[in-house]
Amino acid sequence: MKTEVKALVVGGGAVGTSIAYHLARAGWSDVMLLERDELTSGSTWHAAGLLPYFNMSYATTHIHDYSIKFYKTLEEETGLDAGFFVVGNLRMAQTKERMDEYRLYSTTAHTCDIPHEFMTPAQIKERWPLVNVDGLEGALYHPTDGYINPADVTMAMAKGARQRGVIIERKWQVDGYEWKDDHWEVTVTRTAEKGGNLVPTEETVVIKAEHVVTATGNHAQRTAKLLGIKTPAIPVEHQFIVTEPDPALVEWRKTNEQHPVLRDADAKWYVREERGGWILGPYELNAPARFEYGVPDSFRADLFPLDLERIEEEYMSMINRIPSSETVGLKDDFNGPICYTPDGNPLVGPAPGLRNMWLAEGFSFGITAAGGTGYYLAQLMTEGEAEIDMGSLDPKRYGQDWMTTEYAARKNEEAYEHVYILHHPDEERPNCRPLRTGPAYERQKKLGAQFGVVNGFERPNYYGPLDAPDSFDHDARSFRRGGWWQYAEAEAKAVRETVGLVDATAFAKHVVKGPGATAFLDHLTCNKLPKVGRINLTYALSAKGTTRTEYTIVRIAEDEYYLVSAGGLHAYDQDYLMKSAEDFGFDHGYFHIQDVTTQWGVFALAGPNARALLNELVKDASPDTVLSNKRFPWLSMRDIELGMCPIRAIRVAYTGELGWELHHPIEMQNYLWDLLMSVGEKHGLKPVGARAQNWLRMEKSYRAYGHELGRDATPLEADLPRFVDLSKDFFGKAEMEATGIRSKCITVLIDGPEDADPWGREALYLGDTKVGRLTSGGYSVAFGKAIGMGYVKPEHAVPGTKLKVLIMDEMWDAEVTEDSPFDPSNARIRIDG
Template sequence: MKTHVKALVVGGGAVGTSIAYHLAKAGWEDVVLLERDELTSGSTWHAAGLLPLFNMSYATTHIHKYSVDFYKTLEAETGLNAGFSVVGNLRMAQTKERMDEYRLYATTAETCDVPYEWMTPAQIKERWPLVNIEGLEGAIFHPTDGYINPADVTMAMAKGARQRGVTIERKWQVDGYEWTGSEWKVTLTKMVEKGGNLVPSEETTTITAEHVVTATGNHAQRTAKLLGIKIPAIPVEHQFIVTEPDPALVEYRKNGGAEHPVLRDADAKWYVREERGGWILGPYERNAPARFEYGVPDSFRADLFPLDLERIEEEYMSMIHRLPSSEEVGLKDDFNGPICYTPDGNPLVGPAPGLRNMWLAEGFSFGITAAGGTGYYLAQMMVEGEAEIDMASLDPKRYGSWMTTEYAARKNEEAYEHVYILHHPDEEREAARPLRTAPAYDRQKALGAQFGSVNGWERPNYYGPLDAPADFDHEARSFRRGGWWQYAVDEARAVREGAGLIDATAFTKHLVKGPGATAFLDWFTCNKLPKVGRINLTYALTDHGTTRTEYTIVRLAEDEYYLISAGAWTAYDGDYLRKAADDKKAEMGWIEIQDVTTQWGVFAIAGPKSRDVLKEIVKDADPETVLGNKRFPWLSCRDIELGMVPVRAIRVAYTGELGWELHHPIEMQNHLWDLLMKAGEKHGLKLVGGRAQNWLRQEKSYRAFGHELGRDATPLEADLPRFVDLSKDFHGKAKLEETGIRSKCVTVLIDGPEDADPWGREALYTEDGTRVGRLTSGGYSVAFGKAIGMGYVSPDLAVAGTKLKVKMLDSLWDATVTEDSPYDPKNEKLRADG
C-alpha cells in the first residue's frame, strides 16, 4: 500500500468510487480509495437503483442531472454495462395541490435543463394500460430518467477510477485521524473474516494524505467520533419488496408493450418499477425507525433488518389499487436495510467543520442518484477551490454544534417520512421542536406567532389569529397564496405605514478584535471598513471572487468589530472566518474571534413611526434628539438605554424604512419586549414575521445570502459595486475582476395570477419564449400591489424597462425589470429625521 497520497477516499460505495474517479479525472494523481469490507457492501448493494431527477433543491437537481448523464457514458469508457434502463420516471398526482407541486418543480427543472412532459390520466392509460388511472389528476414524466443496477454502476466507476490511476484497497478500516499541520496521518487496521464476521486483525499501517474524503455511509457516526466533530447522518430503515412475475405484465411485455417507467404515486407514498416480469414496491411509510445512532455493530455487514409488513400494509394495498394485476402475485423477495438520512434530507457535501483538507460526503438518502454528480462537483471544490454551482445548501456546516444525536435521529426519521409528503415552499416540519428559543418565545406564541425553524431557532414567520388551532399553520400552507398570506400583507403594510417589530435574535453575531483585527478584516472583506461608531455592508469572498458571506460590520473601537450575518449560517460563517484569521495571524498579528450569537437578542423596529415608539422609552437627557439624524445618523451605531436595558442600537433596517436594530443582552429580552409593546400601543405598533420582511426587502432590492448572494456569483454580478472597494487589495479581488459580469441581478415586478406569487425558483424568459435566467427570490409587494421577484439574467437584459416572462403554474406571466430599489430609490425614508 502507498504510504503517502494526494487524496485518500474512505468508503467504497457508489459515492466514494465516484469521488475517486472524478478526482483522478480532474488531474490528481496518487488517489487511494479504502473500503473496510467489499465495494458496495454498505447501502449500495441493497439500493433499488432509482434515478429520480425530482428535487426542489437547485444544487441537488444539478447533481442528479449530472449523474444521469454521466452514467450513460460509463460503458463506452470502461466496457462495463452499468445496467441503466432509460425507461423514464412517471410521477403521478391524485390531487390538484400535488399538480401545483409538480408545476413549481417543473420551472426549477427548466433552470437546470432537466426535460419533462405533462401527461393526462388518459394518456397514461393509453401508454401503460395496466395502470389504474382512477383518482388521478395527471402526472409529470421525465423521459431521460430510469433506474440502474447499483452494484454494476459502482463497479464501472471503480474500473474507470483504476484506469485513471486510482488505487483501491479493500478490507482496511480507518481507526484514527491525526492532522500534523500540513497533512493527515491516518491509522489503518486490516480486517479479516472470522466466523462470518469482519474483525480487526493485528496488522496495522499508517498512510499520510494531503486530503481526506469520508464517504462512509452508515458508518458516519463512527467517522464523526474519530474526527471529533458532529455529522447528522444517521440511517433510517427502508423497506422494499419484489413480487413474483405478474402474468398480466408478462403478457403485456410479450405483446410488445414498452417497459413501464418508474411509477411514483406520491400521494400513496411509494415507487414501483418492473423487475424480471414482476414489480418492486418501495414505500416511504410512517414510523420507520432510525438505526445505528451511535455506530454500526461490528457484526453488521451486508445485512438486513426483519421486514415489517404491517408497517407498509397501507402502501402495499395502494399499489394493488394502482396496479390491479398485482393483487394475486406472491412476494418473491424483501429488503429492509439502512439508508442514511440528514435532518433536511439533503446530503452533507463539502469541507468538514473546523478541520483542514478534510471533506465530507455523507448522508445520502438517494445515494445512487447523487453519486455521480457528487463526485464531479466535490472534485471541483477540492481541485479548483469552488464548484461551478453554489454548493452552500449542502455544506456540512449548515448544522451547528448545538445539534445532537437525538435531534438528528428524530429529524432524519421525519425526513424519510416526508419524502412523498407535499413539499410546500412554506412548509415547516414539527419534529424536534421547539428547541432553540429566545426568551420572548412564549410571549410571541401567546400573541399568535406561527414559527419557522432557522438553524434550530424558533423565529416568527407571521402572526396569525390569537385563537388559532394547533394545526393552523399546517392548514394555511399552499403552493399559491396560503392562509397566512393576508396576515403577511397586513404586517408588511404596517411597516410601510406605521411601525413593525421583528424578532431577529437568530442573526449570527461574531466579535472580532485584537491588534491584527483591522488589517485582517480589511483584507478579508471587499468594502471599506467603517469608522468607529459606523457600520458598513460588505462581503467576504471565495478564492474565485464569488460571495462567501455577507456581513454587516459595526466598528466598536479601532481594533474591535461586531459582525452580523445570516442566522441560518452561523457555523458556516464562523468556520470560514476562523480559518481565514488563523492563516493571517502570523502576518497581521493576534486576532480574537468570539461567536456571541446566543449572548445577544435582536429586535428590529421599522416604519415611519418607529422613532416615536423608541422616544417613549429611551433614557437620555434629551430624548427628543438622541434618535435624530444629528446624534444618530443612518448607518451608525450607538449604545443607548431603553428602560433598564443597555442596547447596542444600529440604525439600519432590512425592510427599507426608518428603523433600528436593537441588540440587547439576551437575558433582558422579556423586559425590553414588554417596554416596546407598551410604548407601541398608542403608535399602532404591529408584530411582524419573516415572510413580510422578505417581501419588503425585495421592494428595496436588498440581496439575501443563499438567494441572490452565493458562491456562483460575484458581488459585481449581484450588481453591488457600491459595496466593493477596488482601490484596495482584498481576498478574491483578482478573480472577481477576471470573472467580469457573466449575468446580473435584477428586480422584476410581475403581473402574475391573482392567487399566486413566485417563490424564487422560477425560470425567466424573453417575450419570444427564450429562457434567459431564473428567479432567486419571490413574493408580493404591498407598495406596488403585485408580485415581485429578484433573479439573474444576461447583462444586456438587466436594464430597467426590459420586458420578460416568468414561468409560474406552467404559464408565462409578464414581468418588467425595474430600477434598483424600486421603493424609495433615494433612501429618503431610511434617512428621515425627526
C-alpha cells in the same frame, strides 16, 4: 500498500468510487480509495437503483442531472455495462394540490433544462394500460431517467477510476485520523472474515494524505467520532419487496419496452419493473432510525427483519393502482439502513474545524447523487469552488454546538416519512420543536406567532389569528397563497405605514477584537471598513471571487468589530472566520474571534413611526434629539438605554424604512419586549414575521445570502459595486475581476396570477428564450403585485426590459425595474425628526 497520497477517499460505495474517479479525472494523479469490506457492501448493494430527477433544490437538481447523464457514458469508457435502463419516470398525483407541487417543481426543472412533461389520466391509460387511473388528477413524466443496477454502476466507476490511476484497496478499516501541520496521518487496519463477521487484524498501516474524503455511508457516526466532530447523518430503515412475475406485465412486455418507474406520491410509494415482476418501495410512517451511535462490527451486507404490517397500507395501494399485481406472490424482501439527514439532503463539503477534510455523508438517494457529487466535490477540492453554489449541502448548515444524536435521529425519521409528503415551499416540519427558543417565545406565541426554524432556533414567520390552533401552521401552507398570506400582507403594510417589530435574534454574531483585527478584516472583506461608531455592509469572497458570506460590520472601537450575518450561517461563518484567521496569520498583531450569537438578542424596529416610539423610551436629557439624523445618522451605531435595558442600537432596517436594530442582552429580552409593546399601540406597532420582511426587502432590492448572494456569483455580478472597494487588496479580488460579469442581478415586478406569487425558483424568458432565473419571489404591498429578484444575462438587465416568468406552468409578464423600486433615493430611511 501505498502509504503516501495526495487524496484518500474512505468508503467504497457508489459515492466514494465516484469521488475517486472524478478527482482523478480532474487531474489529481495520486488518489487512493479504501473500503473496509468489499465495494458496494454498504447501502449500495441493497439500493433499488432509482434515478429520480424530482427535487426542489437547485443544487441537488444539477447533481442528479449530471449523474444521469454521466452514467450513460460509462460503458463506452470502461467497457462495463452500468445497468442503466432509461425507462422514464411517471410521478402520479391524486390531488390538485399535488399537481401544484409538480408545477412548482417544473419551474426548477426549466431553470436546469430538465426534460419533463405533464400527462392527463387519459394519456396515462392509453400509454400504460396496466395502470388504474381512477382517482388521479394527472402526472409528471420524466422521459430520460429510469433505474440502474447499483453494483454495476459502482464497479464501472471503480474501473474508470483505476484506468485513471486510482488505487483501490479493500479490507482496510480506518481507525484514526490525525492532522500533522500540512497533511493527515490516517491509521488503517486490515480486516478479515471470522465466523461471518468482519474483524480487525493486527496488521496496521499509517497513510499520509494531503486531503481526505469520507464517504462512509451508514458508518458516518463512527467517522464523526474519529474526527471529533458531530454529524446528523444517521440511517433509517427502508423496506422494499419484490414480487413474482406478473402475467399481465409479461404479456404487455412482449410488444412494449420496459414499463416506466411509477410513483404514486400521495400513496407514498414507488414501483418499478423487475424480471417480469414489480419492486415496491414504500416511504411509510414510523420507520425507525438505526445505528445512532455506530454500526455494530457484526453488521456487514446485512438486513433487518421485514415489517410487513408497517407497509400494509402502501402494499394495498399498489394493488389498487396496478390491479394485475393482486394475485402475484412475493419473491423477495429487503429492509436495510439508508442514511438520512434532517432535511433529506446530503452533507457535501469541508468538515467543520478541520483542514483538508471533506465530507460526503448522509445520502438518502445515494445512487442518484453519486455521479454529480463526485463531479462537483472534485471541483471544490481542486479549484476552490464548484460551478454551482454548494452552500445548501454544506456539512455546517445545521450548526455544531447544539445538535444532539437524539435530535438528528428523530428529524431523520421525519425526513424519511416526508419523502412523499407534499413539499410546500412554506413548510415547517414539526418534529423536535420547539427546542431553541428566545426568551420572548411565549409572549410572541400568545400574540398568534407561527414559527419557522433557523438553525434549530424558533423565529416568527407571521402572526396569525389569536384563536389559531397550537400548531406549526400546517393548515396555512400552500403552493399558492397560503392561509398565512393575508397576515403577512397586513404586517408588511404596517411597516410601510406605521411601525413593525421583527425578532431577528437568530442572526449570527461574532466579535473580532485585538491589535490585528483591522488588518485581518480588511483583507478578508471587499468593502472599506467603517469608522468607529459606524457600520458597513461587506462581503467575504471565495477563492474563485464569488460571494462566500455577507457581513454587517459594526466598528465598536479602533480594534474591535461586531459582525452580524445570516442566522442560518452561524456555524458556517464561525468555521470560516477561524480558518481564515489561520490562513492570513497574525503578521499585523494578535486578534481574537468570539462567537456571541446566543448572548445578544435582536429586535428590528422599522416604519415611519419608529423614531416617535423610541423617543418615549430612550433615556437622555433631550430624547427628541438623541435619535435625530445629526446625533444618530443612518448607518451608525450608538449605545443607548431603553428603560433599564442597555441597547447597542444600529441604524439600519432590512425593510427600507426608518428603523433601528436593537441588540440587547439576551437575558433582558422579555423586559425589552414588554417595554416596546407597552408604548407601541399608540404608534400602530405590529409584530412582524420573517415572510413580510422578505417581501419588503425585495421592494428595496436588498440581496439575501443563499438567494441572490452565493458562491456561484461575484458581488459585482450581484450588481453591488458600491460595496466593493477596488482600491484595496482583499482575498479573492483578482479572481473576482477575472470572472467578469457573466450574469447580473435584477428586480422584476410581475403581473402574475391572482392566487399565487413566485417562490424564487422560476425561469425567466425573453420571448421563447430562457435568459435567467429568479432567486427570490413574493408579493409587493407597495406596488400591489408580485415581485422577484434573480439573474439574467447582462444585456437583459436594463430597466424597462420586458420579460416573461413561468409561474404555475403559465407565462406571466414581468418588467425589469430600477434597483430599489420602492423609495430609490432612500428618503424614507434618512427622514429626520
